[in-house]
Amino acid sequence: MPELPEVESFGKYLDKTSLNKKIESVDVKSPELLQNIDISALKGNLEGNKFQFTKRHGKYLFVYLDNKNCLILHFGMTGNLKYYKKSEEEPSYGRFLVNFEDKSHLAFVDPRKFGKINLISKMEDFIKEKKLGPDAARMDFKSFIDIFKKRKGAIKPALMNQHIFAGIGNIYSDEILFQTCVHPKTPVNKLSDDKLKEIFMVTKEVLETAIDRNLKHEELPDSYIIPNRVKNGKCPNSDVKLETLKVGGRTAYFCPECQKEIL
DNA sequence: CGTGGCTCCTGGCGGC
């Protein structure tokens, strides 16, 4: 699930449910998710304090505490947040539970345990340490063009590379390439300036649309490839059967008619 | 620099 638009939604969900409540206790059920901190230090930072506000960078959610430190959540492939009021509603695969004084709870749910939890005092330090590029929803055209003009490899892995721009993953990169009629293996240096500009514009638009629809719990537009990104799925424009390819180790779905390979 | 392969972990699905 969690690429940039989903993480944006998780942030809004946390804002809506869990800010300014005193944290009574914390249950770390899967300590292996903790990266730069141990259980007691995490408890020491959270217990007795409150979540104040959230920020997002790429696929990371930064949850600021009133002690100025910041809890950092990464959702891996299957991470999610679940707020609930009664302990019998505790979800399966809750790896990390925050128990508030008002007896409600926020669970970090993650069946596959690819999620990661960090605690740090400065968001900027973390971004630097992880070498994350600018957030894809906030990138500007000039930096986009400067970076992509120098690239040589395939476009899809470049879009997914968190060191270039952060937030785009396998699913949304497929959408961006579908909307711009670009084959996922196209080398970046074979794309015209106009095409690069189009990719930039469409990236912004796709991310904004997905964020908007996520928040409203609405489906993506019918013209999108994502809802058709299933076995035997068809191109929403032509009814042609979608094909798959391994690109950068991930499965790309694309329309062989709309997205011709440039050789 | 860029790519491909492997790893972490768990559940769901299709095939035999």
Added chain:
DNA sequence: TGCCGCCAGGAGCCAC
């Protein structure tokens, strides 16, 4: 039904 292999919206590491 049971078992097996494969796949899954992430990302770090290593070898070429």
